[in-house]
Amino acid sequence: MMTVWEGLIGQRSAAEELARAAQGARYRLKAAWGEELTGAQEDAQRAMTHAWLVTGPPGSGRSNAALAFAAALQCESDPVGCGQCEQCRSVLEGRHRDVQHLATDKVIISIDDVRQMVMQAQSAPGNGRWRVMIIEDADRMLTATTNTLLKAIEEPPERTVWILSTPSVQDVLPTIRSRCRLVSLVVPPAELVAQQLVKEGRAQDQEVALEAALAAQSHIGRARMLLEPDKAEYRKSLRARLSQLVQVDSVGQALQMAAQIHQHAKEQSDEFLSGQAIEEINALRKALGGEEGGKDTPALKSQIKEKEADNKRRAARILRDELDSTMLDCLGFYRDVLTVQTGSQVPLVNQDLTALVNQSAQESTTELTLLRMDAIAQARRRINANVAPLSALEAMVVSFLPPFKGGEVFI
Incomplete structure (x- = not known):
């Protein structure tokens, strides 16, 4: 039988912790409804708390873990998180009225969206056991937005659960993470x-x-x-x-590779703006009574202008995500190089590039590999801080050069 936990690939420890919490939540409700608990059940209900922070690198399954936990909390059958009952299925299919899910395809999560989530959290659950509020990529909230959320997490209504997800625990304010129970995911094999x-x-x-x-x-x-x-x-x-x-051998080649990466990401962003974005604007115009090619009313112009600004933010997110995907690929490669250099008994991520990993490990040092990994991390931080992406990429790729080229150190 397929439970909700089977979708969490390579996350056995996290799945077991969340399953214990969901079982504890069930005991907590039984106690609230007047049922007498055994000593073991009293202890088990302590596994549940009202706020959770799910962390893990991209691809670890943060959103899947949050959704699986939400389904288990609403589950009506045994085992908890059966994946078969109507409550489980409705959560997994995104149609459960007591599970609110906030994600964004923009650079930041807006404060208005979070305020709406906070208001929805005040309502008692309808046909479910809990009201579950999920915020993906909580690291995309600005400080003012996070502060809006803080009070709701600190003192939630009865039977309300918050589940936030971020790449790492450092990506949210200390005031938020101190009020959440941490669940850490890993990159699956x-x-x-x-x-x-x-x-x-x-x-x-x-x-x-x-x-x-x-x-x-x-x-x-x-x-x-x-x-x-x-x-x-x-x-x-x-x-x-x-x-x-990872095999660039001259500054010129490094700059050329950086330019190619940036151009590819920009093409993805531009494709959205010239395709889907225009279709959405035309659909908005039609829905508000306008005509394609016709003269827009002042009210319609205002709506379209707001939509165009929104699309630009989405395009910026596409560009950043494309660049981040490439940078994470590089980080994974040098993680493998470091694994070989230190003799760690950990499987390589890039098994199809084993020969190249071994070659890089032999031709460099652990210090150099760590410097390269730091250069990648710095490039990611700089792009997130709105530094010109191409400049950040150029500095990163130059760091991949062999340690000595023409007598100079490029790291």
Whole structure:
């Protein structure tokens, strides 16, 4: 029988912790409804709390973990999180009225969206056991937005649960993380991701599925995208680009590679603006009684202007996400290099690039590898701080140069 936890690939420890909490939540409700608990059940209910922070690198399944936990909290059958009852299915399918889900395709989560979530959290659950409020990418909230959320998390109404997700615990304010129970996820092994892809019928054989899982750095969502019928060549190009990036041997080549990465990301962003964004504006115009090519009323112009600004923010997010995907690929490669250099008994993420990983490990030092990883992290921080992306990329790729070139140190 398929439970809600089976979708959390390679996250056994986290799944067990969340399952215990969901069981504890069930005991807590029984006590609130007047049922007498055994001593073991009294102890078990302490596993539940009102606010959770799910952290993990991209591809670890943060959103899946939050949704699985929400389903388990609403579950009516045994075992908790059965995945089969109507409550579980409605949560997993996104149609449960007592589970509110906030995610954004923009650079930041707006304060208005969070205020609306806070207001919704005040209502008692309707047909569910709990009112569950999920905020994905909580690191995209500005300080003022986070402060709006703080009071709601600190003193939530009875039977209200908050679940936030971020890449790391440092990505939210200390005042938020001190009020949440932490659940940490890890990058799942590529083999497990491949097995899941085959199980879902997205790949016919393990070899193709593993190729996609490796190209996606074990990111299950990205791997699914790469297995779409028209993505075979793109899948191969990602691995070729990563190989080229980590083998640059001159400043000129490094700058050229940085420019190519930036151009590719910009093309993805521009494609959205010239396609989907225009379609959405035309649909908005039609819904408000306007005509394509006709003269817009002042009220309609204001709505369209707001929509265009919103689309620009979404395009900026697309550009950043594309760049971040490449930077994470590089980070995964140098993580493998460091694994080899330190003799750690940890499986390589980039198993298809083992020869290149070993070569890089032999030609550099652990100090150099750590400096390169730091350069990648710095580039990510700079882009998130609105530094010109191309400048940040150039500095990052130059750090990949061999330690000595023409007598100069480039790191």
